Amino acid sequence: MGVREAFGLPALTLTASYLAFGSLIRASGLGLLPGLATTFGMWALPGQVALVELYGLGASLGVIAATVALTNARFLPMTVVLMPHLRAPGRPRWLYYAAAQLIAVTSWVLAMQRTPALAEEERLPYFLGLSLVLWGGCFVGTAAGYVLAGGLPHALSLGLVFLNPLYFMLIFALDLRERSRLLALMAGAVVGPLLHLLSPDWGLLATGFVAGSFAFGVDRVMARRQASRATAGRHG
Amino acid sequence: MAERSIWLVILAGAAATYLWRGLGVALAGRIDPGDAVFRWTGCVAYALLAGLIARMIVLPLGELQETALWVRLAAAALALAAFYATRKNILIAAATGVGAVALFAWLGGV
Numbered sequence: 001m002g003v004r005e006a007f008g009l010p011a012l013t014l015t016a017s018y019l020a021f022g023s024l025i026r027a028s029g030l031g032l033l034p035g036l037a038t039t040f041g042m043w044a045l046p047g048q049v050a051l052v053e054l055y056g057l058g059a060s061l062g063v064i065a066a067t068v069a070l071t072n073a074r075f076l077p078m079t080v081v082l083m084p085h086l087r088a089p090g091r092p093r094w095l096y097y098a099a100a101q102l103i104a105v106t107s108w109v110l111a112m113q114r115t116p117a118l119a120e121e122e123r124l125p126y127f128l129g130l131s132l133v134l135w136g137g138c139f140v141g142t143a144a145g146y147v148l149a150g151g152l153p154h155a156l157s158l159g160l161v162f163l164n165p166l167y168f169m170l171i172f173a174l175d176l177r178e179r180s181r182l183l184a185l186m187a188g189a190v191v192g193p194l195l196h197l198l199s200p201d202w203g204l205l206a207t208g209f210v211a212g213s214f215a216f217g218v219d220r221v222m223a224r225r226q227a228s229r230a231t232a233g234r235h236g
Numbered sequence: 237m238a239e240r241s242i243w244l245v246i247l248a249g250a251a252a253t254y255l256w257r258g259l260g261v262a263l264a265g266r267i268d269p270g271d272a273v274f275r276w277t278g279c280v281a282y283a284l285l286a287g288l289i290a291r292m293i294v295l296p297l298g299e300l301q302e303t304a305l306w307v308r309l310a311a312a313a314l315a316l317a318a319f320y321a322t323r324k325n326i327l328i329a330a331a332t333g334v335g336a337v338a339l340f341a342w343l344g345g346v
Contacts, residue, residue, distance in 0.1 A: 009327055024298070034242045041250030046288065049298060051249045055242065064245055069252035074288065077281035079260020084269040100257035105285060159338030161300050162308065165292035166315055166333040170326050172286065173319060180275065184282035192287025193294040207287035212280030219279070 002129030005114070010106055010130075010171075011137035017164040018138045020157060021048060022145020028056045032146045039142045043104050043135060045164060047071040073205055077212075078108050085115040086124045099124060102131035109171045180219040187211035303341055311336035 018039065025035035030052065038048045047068045054064045079100055086099065107130055115123040152160075176182045188211040195203035195210070267274050293308050300308070315333030322328045 013326075013330060030242060034246060037243075037246050038249065041246055042253045044253055046292070047249065047253055051245065053298070055245050061245060061248055065248040065252045068249045069255065072253045073256055074281065074284040075253065075256035076260045076263075077277045077284065079257050080264045080267060081274070081278045081281050083261055083264030084274075096261050097258055100261045101254060103257055103260075153342070155338045155342035158299060158303060158341045159334040161296075161298065162293075162303075162311065162337040163330060163334050165289050165296075166312060167326070167330055168285070168289045169293070169312065170315065170319055170329050172282075172289070173316065174324060174326070180279055181282050184279040185286040188283030188286030189290040191283070192290040195287070196291045196295055204284060204287055204291070208280040208284035211283035211287060212276065215283060216276045216279040 002126035002131075003133050004129075005110065006130045006133035006137075010110065011133050013163060013167040014106060014134050015137040015141035015144070016160050017045060017167065018141025019145035019148065019152075020161040020164070021045060021052075022142040022147070023149035023152075023157065024049065024052055024145075025142070026146050026149035028052050030055075032143060035142050035146060036139060039135075039138050042068070042072075043101070043138065044072050044075070067201070070201055070205065074208065075103060077208065079103055082108055082111060085111060086127055088120040088124060091124070095124070099128060099131075102128065102135060104131070104134070105168050106171060107131040107134055109168075109174075113175045179222065180215060183215035183218055184212055187215050303337060304344075307337060307340040307344075311340070 021039075022032075022035060025032065035052075038051060042048050042051070050067050050071050051064055054067060059067075082103060083096065086096065107127065110130060111123075111127045115126060118126055172185055176185070188207055191211040192204070192207045195206045197203070199206070267277070293312055294305065296308070311333045314336050315329045318332040319325065319329035
């Protein structure tokens with residue numbers, strides 16, 4: 001079922017987004033194989049772009065590792081939040097550690113939206129099917145982008161680079177019913193660019209803490225008000 | 237400086253990425269999903285991702301810097317308008333946004 005869902009638009013857009021990464025690899029003078037290896041080992045586009053660009057600039061191994069770690073720290077809260085959605089009794093723990101490698105923005109958002117409607121034992125298979133197809137699409141995109149590099153009109157390739165943030169934004173917009181999520185998304189979108197200007201290294205993490213805690217607090221206050229209004233209504 | 241092998245860099249990048257995913261699995265087993273800590277973590281995750289997406293649109297790295305900020309904002313707004321006008325059709329919305337950036341870039345002679 002996850003496989004069916006992934007084929008089509010999600011895989012198509014990720015493949016198209018990785019076209020741009022493939023051409024970046026080519027432009028940086030790296031071979032196709034290292035490019036594919038980053039898609040295999042990392043599968044996190046912003047971190048991959050940072051790695052390739054920093055390597056090209058001659059940054060040290062320590063600086064590259066630290067930057068990638070900061071860029072990808074989002075996977076910690078993402079994984080913590082997704083795991084209870086995938087768990088079912090009687091499975092070995094290593095399976096979850098392996099599945100964690102497949103957590104990326106698209107697979108995460110779709111799994112967060114779809115798995116609550118599935119039976120417990122169907123959730124992990126759904127996630128694996130979905131993610132493996134998406135992952136596969138990214139290898140195709142990396143390779144195709146490498147081969148096609150320079151062949152696409154420049155205006156079109158700029159459009160394809162824009163597809164990545166645009167698609168992420170749209171899949172989040174698919175499901176905004178939960179108030180705390182909506183608050184967190186709005187606060188993060190406002191605070192993110194501002195804190196990035198203050199500190200490109202720490203801005204993203206600070207955004208998560210500041211905007212996330214703000215959304216959490218506002219949501220709690222609103223929930224308490226609703227609750228007290230409901231009681232007042234009952235007694236009045 | 238010692239030669240930085242690209243393979244060593246990729247290995248470090250992969251480790252620096254998986255670290256968070258693996259740590260997430262380990263921690264997830266220790267937090268009760270009904271807990272306030274868990275709900276706070278969810279808020280942090282959504283805020284982080286929205287911050288990342290907004291940063292990629294407003295302050296992009298790489299070649300997207302060649303496009304003007306208003307072009308990217310207009311393209312994102314057009315895509316959202318198309319998304320809601322078509323009852324959340326992502327294909328049409330994404331094509332609208334990508335088409336807008338490509339068209340403005342082409343007209344601007346980038």
